[in-house]
Amino acid sequence: MTAAQQSTRTATVTTPSDREIHIEREFDAPRDRVFAVFTDPELIPQWWGPRSTTTEVVEMDVRTGGDWRFVAHNDDGSQTGFRGTYREVTPPERIVQTFEWAGMPGYVSVETAEFEDLGDGRTKVTTTSTFHTTAERDGMLGSGMESGMNETHQRLDELLASLAGG
Amino acid sequence: MTAAQQSTRTATVTTPSDREIHIEREFDAPRDRVFAVFTDPELIPQWWGPRSTTTEVVEMDVRTGGDWRFVAHNDDGSQTGFRGTYREVTPPERIVQTFEWAGMPGYVSVETAEFEDLGDGRTKVTTTSTFHTTAERDGMLGSGMESGMNETHQRLDELLASLAGG
Numbered sequence: 004m005t006a007a008q009q010s011t012r013t014a015t016v017t018t019p020s021d022r023e024i025h026i027e028r029e030f031d032a033p034r035d036r037v038f039a040v041f042t043d044p045e046l047i048p049q050w051w052g053p054r055s056t057t058t059e060v061v062e063m064d065v066r067t068g069g070d071w072r073f074v075a076h077n078d079d080g081s082q083t084g085f086r087g088t089y090r091e092v093t094p095p096e097r098i099v100q101t102f103e104w105a106g107m108p109g110y111v112s113v114e115t116a117e118f119e120d121l122g123d124g125r126t127k128v129t130t131t132s133t134f135h136t137t138a139e140r141d142g143m144l145g146s147g148m149e150s151g152m153n154e155t156h157q158r159l160d161e162l163l164a165s166l167a168g169g
Numbered sequence: 170m171t172a173a174q175q176s177t178r179t180a181t182v183t184t185p186s187d188r189e190i191h192i193e194r195e196f197d198a199p200r201d202r203v204f205a206v207f208t209d210p211e212l213i214p215q216w217w218g219p220r221s222t223t224t225e226v227v228e229m230d231v232r233t234g235g236d237w238r239f240v241a242h243n244d245d246g247s248q249t250g251f252r253g254t255y256r257e258v259t260p261p262e263r264i265v266q267t268f269e270w271a272g273m274p275g276y277v278s279v280e281t282a283e284f285e286d287l288g289d290g291r292t293k294v295t296t297t298s299t300f301h302t303t304a305e306r307d308g309m310l311g312s313g314m315e316s317g318m319n320e321t322h323q324r325l326d327e328l329l330a331s332l333a334g335g
Contacts, residue, residue: 109257
């Protein structure tokens with residue numbers, strides 16, 4: 004598969020309940036490698052967020068009860084923060100963490116990411132985000148989340164390909 | 170009203186939905202003073218938590234987006250932490266904050282405390298806690314929360330009386 008083919012792949016976004024967002028996306032890399040990329044602070048700046056931002060990992064204590072904190076630096080010099088706590092880290096299957104954006108402090112969602120081995124060196128990542136209220140869920144859906152997420156996924160495709168030596 | 174009479178007063182605890190706990194409690198002090206006690210880091214150690222613990226205020230940035238962090242020191246030398254973020258601080262009416270216990274990191278509830286002026290120097294404090302799931306709500310209800318809360322409220326009665334010079 005060429006990089007051009009990979010970049011046309013898109014995530015499936017659904018809303019299974021009035022407080023959830025469910026996202027599915029396949030990657031052309033074995034599960035261990037995909038899980039490693041999600042949990043390696045050195046690699047986060049290479050894929051996390053849209054291309055117009057540079058993500059700085061301030062803290063990333065990848066274990067149950069550990070905190071994470073990123074600062075996203077925008078092209079125009081502005082910056083914003085994201086943070087959360089790892090509720091569960093079960094390699095290479097599952098990560099459960101909280102997610103909070105500095106622009107809406109105290110609005111905390113829970114993200115469960117599950118990594119499924121599809122065989123043939125492919126992996127499906129399923130992420131379910133749960134919010135306290137429907138309004139918070141809808142705020143996330145209306146935030147331009149989906150285009151930023153698709154760009155993040157394309158960057159992930161490229162990073163995984165480079166790690167494979169491809 | 171004597172201290173003995175105050176100490177027999179109890180909170181009303183209800184569960185208005187499957188993810189909420191609703192608590193109502195009246196205090197014999199004017200609203201401004203009750204609100205001040207809830208938001209003054211110097212006074213927290215005098216009432217927050219059961220009598221068997223000593224609460225240390227590590228951080229308490231009482232403004233929208235500010236964080237708070239307490240350490241509760243037990244009689245036996247053990248300790249545990251609590252933390253959260255102020256989502257809204259509207260004197261003297263309302264405080265909305267997140268709440269997280271160090272024993273269950275990443276399990277975050279939202280507490281809305283409303284302070285109602287009942288006249289005659291009395292105040293009703295209504296607190297609604299919202300959880301991501303019913304299981305988390307039920308975990309809180311089964312944690313011995315209510316006896317600890319009643320002791321906290323009695324300590325508050327005593328502190329408010331002492332601040333009134335009574």
